[in-house]
Amino acid sequence: MTRYVLRRLGTSALTVLGLVLVVFLVTRILPGDAAAARLGPEATPEDVAALRASYGLDDPLLVQLRDYVVRLAQGDLGRAVSTGRDVGTELVARLPATIELALAALVVAVLIGVPVGVLAAAHRGRPADVAGRVYAVLGSSMAPFWLGLLLIFGLFSTWHLLPGPIGRLPVGTPPPPDVTGLYVLDALLAGDPATAGQALRYLVLPALTLGIGASAAVVKMVRSALIATAGTGYVRTARAFGVAPREVLWRDQMRNAMLQILTSLGLVLSFLLGGNVIVEQLFSWPGMGRLAYDAVRANDLEVLQGYAIVIGVLYIALNVLIDLAYGLIDPRIRLGGARA
Amino acid sequence: MKRHLPRRRRTSVAAAAAVAAALALTACGGGDTPSDDASAGTAGSASEPLVISLDSSVDLLDAQAWRTPAAMVATGSLVEQLLEQTYDTDGLVRTGTTELEGALAESWEVSEDGLTTTFHLRDGLAFADGTPLTAQDVVWSYQRSLLGPGYVKALLPFAGVASPDDVTAPDDSTVVVTSSFASPLLAKMEAMQPLGIFSQATGEANATDDDPWAGEWFRENANSSGPYTVASYDPTQQLVLEPNEHYYAPEKIANAGVTVQFVSDPSQRALLLRSGELDLAQGIPLDQVKAMEDEDGLTVVSEPSNRLEYLGFNTAEAPFDDARVRQAVAKAVPYEDLVDQVLYGYANVSTGVVPASMETHSDDAGTFEEDLDAAADLLAEAGLPDGFSSTLYYKQSNAVEAAAAVLVQANLKEIGVDIDLKPLTDADFTQQTNARALPMYLNNFLGWGADPFYQMYYLAGSAAGTNFTSYANPDLDALLQEGVATTDEAGRAEISAEAQQVIYDDMPFVPVYNPAWTFVVRDGVTGLTKDNTEQLRLQYLTKG
Secondary structure, eight states, rough: OOOHHHHHHHHHHHHHOOOOOOHHHHHSSOOOHHHHHHHHHTOOOOOOOHHHHTTTTTSSSSHHHHHHHHHTTTTOOOOOOOOOOOOOHHHHHHHHHHHHHHHHHHHHHHHHHHHHHHHHHHHTSSHHHHHHHHHHHHHHSSHHHHHHHHHHHIIITTTTOSSSSSOOSTTTTOOOOOOOSOOHHHHTTTTTTHHHHHHHHHHHHHHHHHHHHHHHHHHHHHHHHHHHHTSSHHHHHHHTTOHHHHIIIIIHHHHHHHHHHHHHHHHHHHHHHHHHHHHHHHTTTTTTHHHHHHHHHHHHHHHHHHHHHHHHHHHHHHHHHHHHHHHHTTTTTOOOOOOO | OOOOOOTOOOOOOHHHHHHHHHHHHHHHHHHOOOOOOOGSSSSSSSSSOEEEEEEOOOOOTTTTOOOOOHHHHHHHHTTSSEEEEEEEETEEEEEEEEEEEEEEEEEEOTTTTTOEEEEEEETTBBBBTSBBOOOHHHHHHHHHHHOOOOOOOHHHTTTTOGGGGGGEEETTEEEEEESOOOOHHHHHHTSSGGGOOOOOHHHHOOOSSOOOOHHHHHHHOOOOOSSSEEEEEEEETTTEEETTTOOOOGOOOOOOOOEEEESHHHHHHHHHHHSSSOOEEOOOOOHHHHHHHTTEEEEEEEEOOOEEEEEEEHHHHTTSSSHHOOOOOOOOOHHHHIIIISTTOEEEEEEOOOTSSSOOSSSSSSOOOOOOHHHHHHHHHHTTTTEEEEEEEEEOHHHHHHHHHHHHHHHHHHOOOEEEEEHHHHHHHHHHHHTTTTHHHHHHEGGGGGGGHHHHHHOOTTTTOOOOOOOOOHHHHHHHHHHHHHHHHHHHHHHHHHHHHHHHHHOOOEEEEEEEEEEEEEEEEEEEOTTTTOOOOOGOOOOO
């Protein structure tokens, strides 16, 4: 097991290195000069040159890459060219908002996706299945931006059921004492159910917007995982022994499909972490995605690089965790054991 | 220019005034310095705190180094200047006049030659942390504006104060500013918020070798000399401002605080205003502003503005190196249609490089009217009877410019000019205009202090960083320099008219329209204050 973990971490490190290289090159290809933008039109060419030099933007590409990797290895993500702030600090400060939103969206995706997927699989080829598949197609093809607008229009603007897109808490409500950075959790830890309730209410609309899109993927995946188990010997045997289909579905099929479902949920979560730039923008949600959106507008390569790397590393880390979780969930898999 | 004050508003304003008066009677016994300004209304008995959302977020707190328009408004309330403009009140809006009064300075004298200004500071001035504010702080702040991290470096030199040694403090309450030429612009600048006063002690305590002017510290913090202090600041979410108890004139703070909420999506900002979560909003899409005029509970406030939207050329390259081609394009711009269809009436058709609402505007330079026949004739004269093709650039983030570009493109097609439209990211646009790399572009400009010579110099002066047209005319430069240094009104008007004529004839850019200064507020919100740089002064806002 230890050997497996080490090997897995080793390959992840290589992946991270590849990620850094790609991010570095892609951001260099983008047009525009944040230094000139930061200094404004009255800046002299000397001012711009000095700022560019201070960011190393004039060095040869390979030198820039080397410096960048060295700095990254020291945990330094650089300074935002547009504001002068430390990118690492900025991203870390916004990470909890993004994680809270992604987790809430995952809950939405599971709460909708799993039952619909199970229903569709249990009634394969019948109206329930067709409805489930139609939902999956609609859900995955609807742009989150559009869905968000519809939800805001209905649930906030028309029926006033939920608060508007103004961030994580009502204006004037102080955030709960910082423990995890997840407001709902922190407020509960601080024994403040009122604030927790508020934070939850503000979380619902953006989480629905992100989660409904993701639930489509969950439906497809749960359905196909269950259907794949339907043709296996143990299901046929159980059925032959007269076990009720429902019991077979939940006890045998579901348990065996769990592995695949869990893997996919991990992927969905990493998608949710990185895929919420537009949703954060729409809901004024103060997460990393919003920082990235502003960075694109300001042509701030330092922030964009930092964002891409943090998201990429989170993605890779999630995948490692999922791999490791396999062994715990499925006793058939013994990680790092003797090779066949 | 119209201002929209539907009838039901009067009752709500009256009600607000009544509430304010009642509050003043009951809540406030200690109005020992009664405001001389009736429209501050709730003087001494601040109205409720307000929640507002401007057209951008507040990127940092340094009044000399901000980047976003909202940051200029917000940081301006964290510093106080030596002088302050007086205001005329008309309905809900107070507008800055060219008359100035003392702020931190109790009085000031200008020497006979106009080159030396001596300011006498008030007694007992203090920063928000309670430390005294002295003449040394003024010197340090002015020097910081010249040498520090900000981009207001060009401001004082334009009025003849270029060296850090030009500002001195003979004693703790006296500041002497020396300029190389006499200019009425200097006093206007001394009333501008980027020349508000920073604490030298705080700056020095937070300075480093790399950062002698404490740019880092002032980016996230303030030791305010202005009406507010910072209660909390999260650059992605909100800035909470609280009244500064050490402010020199507490009666000039009409509310109990202002929260600037950063709502990134303009349409969402409109929804939040409608639902009452915001008291005031800026930057709402104009079609929605139009609809809001008829909605209960909301008031649209729209005032004429000096902001100038213009169609710039690169005059160094063909075909725009020929003034006749530039004139032809100017005659092909659909001015009225742009104002009606793109700006929903929230703009004025351009009246020239010096707008009609700015002093010394001249009507004689020439008009801006669509005349496609004349445009075609001019093109033929310039040897381009079959037209030409070019590309018109604009900022992706600016939906109004994107729509305007389409109308301009359609009209130019009528005279045989084929235009491609190309949006750029803000940063890319800035870089390309700075490099003078764009043949045609839509851009806008707001001159500080509503000064005609500042306006013309920064748009058409050959050395101006914001003149992106490559236009360089030594005669015009000399004329503008003379204008800046002329103090008598008749002389200024004459020079200004002559310069406006030169710019009209050469047409290095086409002034297209002046977008209005537009806000939407909840009924009961009053005290919207537009200073000479068209900034909203937060301290005068009240909420009934």
